[in-house]
Amino acid sequence: MHTLLRYLGTVAAVYLTVTLVPGITVAGGWLTILLIALVWSVITIVIRPVLKILTLPITIITFGLFSFILNALLFWAVTLIVPGFMIAGFVPALLGAIVLSVLTWLIHQIL
Numbered sequence: 001m002h003t004l005l006r007y008l009g010t011v012a013a014v015y016l017t018v019t020l021v022p023g024i025t026v027a028g029g030w031l032t033i034l035l036i037a038l039v040w041s042v043i044t045i046v047i048r049p050v051l052k053i054l055t056l057p058i059t060i061i062t063f064g065l066f067s068f069i070l071n072a073l074l075f076w077a078v079t080l081i082v083p084g085f086m087i088a089g090f091v092p093a094l095l096g097a098i099v100l101s102v103l104t105w106l107i108h109q110i111l
Contacts, residue, residue: 007041013100017099024086024092026084044074051070052067052070069094075093076090
């Protein structure tokens with residue numbers, strides 16, 4: 001039950017991110033949003049920790065700013081996996097990753 005609530009919180013965060021950030025579009029409605037949330041959850045759980053360890057020296061040199069770029073690249077990678085999800089460039093990907101991370105954190109804290 002807890003996992004389902006966390007997933008639904010991620011779905012809500014994805015929907016709000018698509019709504020709030022210009023340059024991020026979804027074609028396909030709720031099914032695409034559910035798929036985006038699923039792919040983002042898998043990337044966050046499996047791929048991001050490995051990449052954080054591998055990019056730790058760059059992150060230390062840039063005083064943590066590289067973690068924003070890493071999140072933006074991972075968010076953009078979701079567009080390669082999910083059909084109907086489009087990001088217009090790097091700046092929307094960066095803003096989308098930041099907004100999605102903050103909203104996901106807030107929603108999970110509430111739940």
